[in-house]
Amino acid sequence: xxxxxxxxxxxxxxxxxxxxxxxxxxxxxxxxxxxxxxxxxxxxxxxxxxxxxxxxxxxxxxxxxxxxxxxxxxxxxxxxxxxxxxxxxxxxxxxxxxxxxxxxxxxxxxxxxxxxxxxxxxxxxxxxxxxxxxxxxxxxxxxxxxxxxxxxxxxxxxxxxxxxxxxxxxxxxxxxxxxxxxxxxxxxxxxxxxxxxxxxxxxxxxxxxxxxxxxxxxxxxxxxxxxxxxxxxxxxxxxxxxxxxxxxxxxxxxxxxxxxxxxxxxxxxxxxxxxxxxxxxxxxxxxxxxxxxxxxxxxxxx
Numbered sequence: 001x002x003x004x005x006x007x008x009x010x011x012x013x014x015x016x017x018x019x020x021x022x023x024x025x026x027x028x029x030x031x032x033x034x035x036x037x038x039x040x041x042x043x044x045x046x047x048x049x050x051x052x053x054x055x056x057x058x059x060x061x062x063x064x065x066x067x068x069x070x071x072x073x074x075x076x077x078x079x080x081x082x083x084x085x086x087x088x089x090x091x092x093x094x095x096x097x098x099x100x101x102x103x104x105x106x107x108x109x110x111x112x113x114x115x116x117x118x119x120x121x122x123x124x125x126x127x128x129x130x131x132x133x134x135x136x137x138x139x140x141x142x143x144x145x146x147x148x149x150x151x152x153x154x155x156x157x158x159x160x161x162x163x164x165x166x167x168x169x170x171x172x173x174x175x176x177x178x179x180x181x182x183x184x185x186x187x188x189x190x191x192x193x194x195x196x197x198x199x200x201x202x203x204x205x206x207x208x209x210x211x212x213x214x215x216x217x218x219x220x221x222x223x224x225x226x227x228x229x230x231x232x233x234x235x236x237x238x239x240x241x242x243x244x245x246x247x248x249x250x251x252x253x254x255x256x257x258x259x260x261x262x263x264x265x266x267x268x269x270x271x272x273x274x275x276x277x278x279x280x281x282x283x284x285x286x287x288x289x290x291x292x293x294x295x296x297x298x299x300x301x302x
């Protein structure tokens with residue numbers, strides 16, 4: 001069977017995907033599962049960058065030893081790709097996510113898996129992008145074989161909930177009622193901690209995406225990560241007197257963030273939502289004049 005990285009990439013590029021938008025061994029957080037484990041597909045194609053569940057188009061994956069094809073498809077939902085080629089033993093099958101759940105569209109022998117990706121008018125980046133852009137309306141008919149756009153709304157809600165949980169756990173390290181004398185308090189030091197959160201979050205995203213621009217940074221050292229992000233994005237250097245107790249506090253908080261939700265597949269809109277709902281308080285809103293409208297609210301209103 002001609003099933004390797006080169007052949008998968010060739011199948012995707014023949015459909016019109018740019019080589020730079022095709023990823024091998026692509027990992028993502030299964031945000032629809034309670035533990036939000038990191039899953040992996042053999043390859044994934046995206047119709048635009050940056051790669052996220054919003055731009056995911058196609059995936060190719062082999063069934064794990066302890067799963068059925070349907071199990072694998074259900075567990076891969078958070079990738080965000082409307083179409084998934086699944087290899088199970090001697091069979092290859094094409095799946096999508098309909099209103100009724102994971103649905104098999106077609107199948108072939110495993111040796112002929114590439115034939116499942118032969119229809120450029122259906123699986124090319126343009127058609128997939130249009131498919132994912134469909135709006136959900138009450139009067140929109142659903143069919144057994146049509147990708148259900150509500151799948152993306154579910155991923156979005158699960159992602160935002162997971163991000164909120166992760167940041168809430170991170171911020172707990174700076175809660176005034178929980179800290180010791182000399183440590184940073186979000187209530188008292190928000191002018192420093194507020195931008196620091198985003199620098200560390202940016203650092204985690206770069207690390208989770210294995211960005212080469214941050215590869216030489218000691219990922220265990222939060223101050224080094226912050227400095228790298230400030231340099232990379234030409235941000236003003238955060239000035240703070242770092243005592244031993246504050247360094248220990250920040251290191252512990254950073255460990256919580258690093259070991260939290262795997263961020264490679266998230267969308268910028270989700271960060272904006274959490275920015276509005278987790279980090280913005282009446283006090284910081286008055287101080288910085290901050291406000292944003294979450295994508296989900298704006299999309300619903302439209």
